[in-house]
Structure formats: C-alpha cells, structure tokens
Amino acid sequence: MAMTLFQHVRQRHTPELAALITAIADGAATIERRIRTAGLDDILGAAGSENVQGEAQQKLDVLADNTLIEVLKALPSVAAVVSEEDEEPVIFEGRPNAKFIAIFDPLDGSSNIDVNVNVGTIVSIQALKPGVSVREAILQPGTEQIAALYVNYGPSTILVYTAGNGVHAFTLAEGEFLLSSEDMKMPEQGPYYSMNEGNIGESQLVYGKAISRFRDGTLVGGKKYSSRYVGSFIADFHRTLLKGGVFLYPPTKKAPNGKLRLLYEANPLSFIAEQAGGAASNGRYRILEIVPTEPHVRTPLIIGSQSEVAAIGGLISISP
Ligand code: AHG
Ligand code: MN
Ligand code: MN
Ligand code: MN
Secondary structure, three states, rough: OOEEEHHHHHOOOOOHHHHHHHHHHHHHHHHHHHHHHHHHHOOEEEEEEEOOOOOOEEEEHHHHHHHHHHHHHOOOOOEEEEEOOOOOOOOOOOOOOOEEEEEEEEEHHHHHHHHHOOOOEEEEEEOOOOOOOHHHHHHHHHHOOOOEEEEEOOEEEEEEEEEOOOOOEEEOOOOOOOOEEOOOOOOOOHHHHEEEEHHHHHHHHHHHHHHHHHOOOOOOOOOEEEOOOOOOOOHHHHHHHHOOEEEEOOOOOOHHHOOOOOOHHHHHHHHHHHHHEEEEEOOOHHHOOOEEEEEEEOOOOEEEEEHHHHHHHHHOOOOO
C-alpha cells in the first residue's frame, strides 16, 4: 500500500506536526463525505448568515468550519484557529504547551458548491513560539509558515501539502490519504492564464498591458495562451501547479486590495507555489513577505510559473 500522509510527514517532521496535518486530513475526509451527497441532505444553499467578509455564508461553509474547529480543538498542540468564517480567532484556553496556530479557509469556492464544481479547503500552519502572544503569532508573514496544505474536492479528492521539504500530493481512498505524487515541480512556463475576465475593464488599468499580451502571445517569448477560470482558487491553482501558467486576481473597484485573503488563501498557496519552483507576488512584493495588519486582510495576487509572474510584475504600471 502507498505511504499514508502521517507516515510521510512523520518521516520528515515532528510527531506533533504529523498528528496535526493528519487531523486536518481527517476533517477534510468528513467534509468530503458530506459534499458527496450534499444534494440529498439539505446542506446546499445559503445558511442565512453573513460572514465578516460580507459574504452570504453557504451551509457547507458553516459545516466545514465547524468540522475543522472540532478536529483542531481535540489536539492539545493547537493554541488557536483563525477561519474565514469567524470574525475573531477561536482561542483554546489553558494550553501552555501548545505549538501551532491553524489558519484556514474551510470551504474555498463556495459559489461553485451548488453547481457541482470543485471546491476545497486551505490551511496555513504558523508556530506559536514561547513568549509570543497568539495575536502576534497569527500576524506573522507567510515566510514563517510551518506548513501549508489544500484539499481539492473533485473527481478525486487530493490533498497537497508542504512543510518546507517540497510539495507532495495524496489521494483519498477508503477514508485514507495515500501518497500519489512526491516532490511536485511547477512548470517554469505554462499555457494557461486564469482570471475573472468580467473584471477586465477595471483590471485593464493595472494589468492592462499584461492581459493584452496574454491575448496576442507577446507576454513570454511569443507563447500563445489559453484562458481557464474555474472560480475556485484551489482548482485554478491545482491546474497551475500541474500544468503551469498563472492565476491572477487584480485589484477591482469592489475589491481595491484584491479579493483573496492573505492569511488563508494567498499565503498557504504561495508557500506551496514557491516550494514547487513557482512564484507569487502582489504585483510589487513577494506575497510571503507581506506583514499582515489583521487576520482577514486581502491582497492582489499573481501566482504561478516563474516566467509569467515575473513578466506580469514587470509590466504593471500602477503597483497595487
Ligand atoms: P471563498 O469561496 O472561500 O470565499 O473563495 C472564493 C474565491 C476564490 O475561491 C476564487 O478564486 C474567487 O473567490 C473567485 O472570485 P470571483 O467570483 O470574483 O471571480
Ligand atoms: Mn467565502
Ligand atoms: Mn476561498
Ligand atoms: Mn471560503
């Protein structure tokens, strides 16, 4: 049998980190089971509440959030969690030896749930060092991440993680995540660009030259591009990791600092991108070096193959 996720992490890292990543994977396996039959269990559609982002929470957003908080609360090594779906951090009191903060997007791509398109879970793990408050530990830059992972609930359910020793993928089979790819490398240049072209008018100003160069094939050495946009960040990123190219979410009128959130979308996937030989910037700075001011801060995002991220960064006339 292929290596399990716990065995893989334990070979390279501490038992606590292996236990933490495995617990998150168990939570994801529970979420996956609920997603598979969501249409029969009345857990599709809106929950009737709004999150701190001003988004209408979907029932599965709330279910996924509760599932992850429950599995993480059961681990004494976890001091607190930050979730897209909860305005304030959830702090687990009375844990003097806790080592980790888990920061997550419990369900990414909520707009795709009801139409049976890939959705995901994204987790960033930061260290809680002695003498540092939980709040300070939450607001560390992405360079300090201990590990990052995402789960892509699709035709297969695939978990991709890095803990600083390369990027590795596991496929869910009979409730267990088994190793399916090791040391994944993102192509240095790729055939796809991925953005919400409905924003093109607004993004034109900041990314105008880059977008026209995708279209006329002059962005990177005459390479012709195809457009691919799923609308679930984890699905657009997973394709970019495997096939190359670039995903971009520029600033728009509605989201002047970009739509994607730094702590639980941009940082974890930028860590994975860089570990796989790719890159991630906000158009001016490396994503992982941005120092967050508050847990739900947003950032413009250009993430993917080195060639495209560099070419677009060089073209942006008005850096966000
Ligand atoms: P979430 O469902 O966690 O709120 O994230 C949705 C994000 C991301 O998954 C995706 O890339 C982006 O929203 C799509 O935004 P648009 O619909 O504005 O293109
Ligand atoms: Mn959301
Ligand atoms: Mn998301
Ligand atoms: Mn979400």
